[in-house]
Amino acid sequence: MGPNNPVFPVTSAASALPWAGQPYSIKRHGVSITNCDTEPVQTPGCVQARGALLVLRHPALTIAQASENCAAVLGHDAAELLQQPVSRVLGAAGAERLAEVLASDAVECNPVYLFSQTGAGGALLDAVVHTLNGSVMLEFEPSVPTAAAASGSRLPQGEAGLYAVLKFAMARLQTAVGLQAFCDVLTQQVREMTGLDRVMVYKFHPDLHGEVIAEASREDLPSWLGLHYPADDIPLPAREIFKRVWVRPVPDVSGALAEMVPLVHPDTGVPVEMTHCGLRGPSVMYTEYLRNMGVTACLTMPIRSDAELWGLIACHHYAGEKALSFQQRTACELIAQVASVQFRDAEKREQLQSEVERERVSQTLLARAAGSGSLASVVRGEISLKDVLPCSGAALWDDGRWHCVGQTPPLPQLAALAAWLSTRPEFDNPLQRLFASDCLSADFPAAVAYAELASGLLAVPLGPRPGGLMMWFRPQVLQEIRWGGNPHDKPKVVGPHGPRLTPRVSFEIFAESVRGRSSPWLSHEKEAATRLRLLAMELVVVRAQRLATLNDALTRSNDDLDAFAHVASHDLKEPLRGIHKYAHQLREDARIVDEDLRRKLDNLLSLTVRMDGLIDALLLFSRVGRESLELEECDFNAILDEALEMVGSRREETHSEIVVPRPFGRVRCDWVRCREILVNLLSNALKYNDKSPKRIEIGWIGANETPRESAPKEAAGQTVYYVRDNGIGIEARNQEQVFRMFKRLHKRDAFGGGSGAGLTIVRKLVERHRGAIWLESELGSGSTFYFTIPGASGGAA
């Protein structure tokens, strides 16, 4: 830490910290969880008591600070060493060697092994040195024989063995294909090199929470693969250190700490920075967390991508102290560095591959859509819209319909979501017309209802709003996480800070932190969606053009129909009127006295009248199919009143009885055409009726009332209207025929004659309202015609 950096907190905000205003020492200032992120882990004031640290002035090489355990490690009392030349500890030759190394090697921030020497009680110590900010950091730690591998390894022991292992590891890493395979090899190799019980690759997600993505462990240990941990579990200061060092050993999690004497550098008054010291004292929170998991020793290496921390290689040991030699740690550093480079490449390669794959999916979908002429085809088939982005479901709103694949919110919710989206300003951004959220319920509260399956939403508009939409959904993170067998059920121990520092609680905290959240949408995913949108838009434009062409064709064919109607009404009727006129004049001619001839002329006249009626019916029918409905909210009672009035004359002359059991509600329909339906049905009911009195009942059956057994499927959930008579009835075999054009079941003049088009027109009118019509009838006792007018809101309000 440079002299310009804050040494110990002096700001007012920091004054609440326990060590405010004085140099920090882990031993003196127990850290509480709330200030984890401010703990000065780089200047902990203490070293791991298994070794000793001397801070020397450079180039004088006199001892400025010494860890308080120097007597136990080096056989010299710390207080006595202060201000002494380093030769007091290293001997003249050692001091000379140190000076040589300092002069020749790049030791700034780079610990270098000096030599081994005997310490207190004859123990062999490794001396390791590095410089930092003008100070020489000289560490002594017990020598560990270099074990090449975990027991059972076939490789040779000793340093030669270590290089063999390293070489072998590198070779295997280089042959691994893909990120996952690489991680798997990495964990196996590190475990082989260190002999530690569990080696994990811990990946940081974009929101900084971590996940175990690879693991090699002692066979009897439960797997932690797939477990997630909150970002807080690796506090910010620790992450910062891992951007600067390549290996972090804590060989004895429960080991004692030794404070520096004095705590601050006597010349500068600042605490000594131990970032690069292997002996740096670990945070109390960290060791307690490890102890609570039953971890007795650990080793951590960063995986960096450029300047960012991609993840960690975290190694745990459960069988007591486990120190690694400086050489082993150096090998681990090397592995971490190689892994970092490889990871960066592998990740870029995989990202590139997935981009290529996504592009291929997009092209496949669009080719299919273009081929089938329907954008909707993108939700069908083995490769679908869902495969364009990592997601759990996708939906397309196109041409007035939803097309869904995978897990999506139910249709009514989709509609509400789409309505909300159409008001979003993001769709106006000309650079990227796209809405993305990894916490949809925070933006759109109604989404809480389906947070589990769609906490993440990425949506792009197709065409001007409120036009088409493409949406991708991601589930809540919790739904995605594999919670492999719940291995943390029983914390090994719980330290003084309580259960917070256990993986179990960690997971719960993590779970809380990601409630309602999905994994975030990455920038290359957004780009892929934007690209697909542009390609799909082209298709939409092409389709719009085709639609316009079709519309033209339809207009032309409608015009043809109009022309036909014109011809029918004029060209057919004109000669008909002529025929009628001459027949009439002959009929009136006094010279024609023959009764038979006069009867024939009468027939001729009535035939022309009938033909005129048929032409009118045909014209009406063609108009019904062609002219658009004018839908409005109507009072069905009023429509019925008008219809009754229109058939009124017939009613009076036939002494009929009209029954309306209960009032009707409001209906969304075309008033005139609905009235036409009723007029036709009512006049039929009166016409084909030989009873006295004629009885007609007009009523309705609510959507939630017991439906008629005869009702067709499409009438389900609809209000059913009916017109019931006590007339002549229709035989079962004729019941479908009554709806056929010009189909009459009776003699021409029976029941007052008629064109036979009435029910055909009624059916057409009902169908124009997207409704259904059917009948129940018994010969001799009457008929009931049922029909629906979808959009009808039911009976009486």
Place this chain on the structure above:
Amino acid sequence: MTHVADRSILVVEDSDEDWETACDAGAAAGVRSCLHRVLDATECLAWLHQRLGANAVSSEAPVLVLVDLNLPGVDGRTLLASIKADVSLRAVPVVVMSTSSSQRDIASCYDAGANAYHVKPLRYPDHLRELASIFDYWLGLNRPPGVGAICQ
């Protein structure tokens, strides 16, 4: 003083049967001699221009033009529109007679400036009655332009 009944009714009708019916109705109403027939739109416009020149209230103006929609060549609706678009002719009342009862036809004729629209009935007696009412109204009750001024 010019009596309205002295003035002419121009019938644009290509159907001989319907022309005869019109003559029958005219005879019954006592205005048979007023009826003039042209067969199509071109003849009609020529006849009108010859009578009217640039003066729309000339006493030569017909009291009524009865147009059948279904004409050979240029149809009745177009003829109607031409008359109503011509400053010198537009004051002449035009009554449309057609077999079509379609709302579209009716609306489009009124849009083009028709003074009345009648559907030709199929039955001969009905047809006669309809024509008689038209003659009664336009020759008896209605006051065409130009005539009122002279009477006063």
